[in-house]
Amino acid sequence: MPASSGLTSALRESALRTLHIEQAAINDLKEKLDEGFDRACSLILACQGRVVVTGMGKSGHIAGKLAATLASTGTPAFFVHPGEASHGDLGMITRTDVVLALSNSGETAEVTALLPLLKRLGVPLISMTGRPGSTLGTHADAHLDSGVAREACPLDLAPTSSTTAALALGDALAVALLEARGFTAEDFALSHPGGSLGKRLLLRVKDLMHSGERLPKVPLGSPLRDALLEITRQGLGFTCVVDDDGRLAGVYTDGDLRRTLDEYHDLRSVSVDAVMTRPGKRIRPDVLAAEAVRLMEDSRITALAVVDEHERPIGALHMHDLLSSGVI
Structure with a gap:
């Protein structure tokens, strides 16, 4: 059954409100870029291994995407589920790696449980949280502040603005590293040989x-x-x-x-x-x-x-x- 004009108007207003809130969340990130971002870039650029990205729940989905973006733009990276890491997958992390952990609260139990193990390995930790004073934020070697004023969800519960901000900040990190490495279009194509993008860039x-x-x-x-x-x-x-x-x-x-x-x-x-x-x-x-x-x-x-x-x-x-x- 088609929606009435009143319902259609309400739906669009809700969508616009969501977009405005998330746009504001991204704009606010500009003021949060500080020395922590510089340290995070330096740690990754000096890394002799891979960037291990981790996160739980919705942050985990963002972490997976960020790992894929890093890997395709010149920074070797992969995603590790924090729950699985405590049950054997921590063996995938070596002393030459850097860990990038995402948690909006900075208190996610599955992620903070990794802290003692990472410290024993001596692996540098970069955290991305919405609370710099959280457990994850204070124990990290570099902290990226992805905090938002509020979620787009009217209940202020479902991760919406916070995941958008984390995604945008992760992209900013990946692009900064890409430019610092002098990564070229041909380099990008080498990691995408099977797609149309790779064909456009590689075929002569x-x-x-x-x-x-x-x-x-x-x-x-x-x-x-x-x-x-x-x-x-x-x-x-x-x-x-x-x-x-x-x-x-x-x-x-x-x-x-x-x-x-x-x-x-x-x-x-x-x-x-x-x-x-x-x-x-x-x-x-x-x-x-x-x-x-x-x-x-x-x-x-x-x-x-x-x-x-x-x-x-x-x-x-x-x-x-x-x-x-x-x-x-």
């Missing part, structure tokens, strides 16, 4: 181009008929036109054919030189495939000639190749 033109016998090519002075036959034979919608030294002089495309038909009634006497596009769009083989996409879109074309340092065609790239590879 030479990985996708048609070469050898699949390269459409005719010499200058060829009858237009030969160029059309080459376009049809290779099925890429264009052909390269090369000079006596094998350099790219121009290209002839399906679009050029439409313009030729408008200008010439008899194509039998037409040379490809008279109707080709000069000098023709081209690209180098080592260029990222994503750059080829941009060039094609800006030029409103569907194919490119791939040339070497001497401007000799060595391959051809079609938009379909980019689509099938997942680059776009």
Whole structure:
């Protein structure tokens, strides 16, 4: 049954109120960034092992996401459930690691129970809590204050603003570390090789181009008929036109054919030189495939000639190749 207009209005007001409260919680974090954040970054940058992130309940979910973000941005990290840590998983933590523990109250029993064990190992502890004076906050080597004025939940009970703030502060930490390490887009792609993001960042033109016998090519002075036959034979919608030294002089495309038909009634006497596009769009083989996409879109074309340092065609790239590879 569709909601009445009054109910719809109330629902939207509730949603807006939630967003305003959580937005305010994130804005308040700016005033909480202090020397503790600097110490946390220094501890992680000096870490010879991994960052072990832990948290219970909703904080645990945020901790898991933060571990994944750190790991994919140049900081080796993984999540350990604090309850399991006390029952054997603590063996996953070594003396070369750093522990990042999340708890809004700073008093979560499963997390504070790890304190004596971490101290015995001599593992640096970074805490992220909403109460700097809590057990977790005071026993940490560095503390990140993620405290909020109130939860977005009208009962002020369900973790809402506090988890949003912790998530944002965790992202700020990960990005600060990323920049400090000089982490690049190529580095990011190496940890995401199976996704479309990795393909966009890693694949180069030479990985996708048609070469050898699949390269459409005719010499200058060829009858237009030969160029059309080459376009049809290779099925890429264009052909390269090369000079006596094998350099790219121009290209002839399906679009050029439409313009030729408008200008010439008899194509039998037409040379490809008279109707080709000069000098023709081209690209180098080592260029990222994503750059080829941009060039094609800006030029409103569907194919490119791939040339070497001497401007000799060595391959051809079609938009379909980019689509099938997942680059776009």
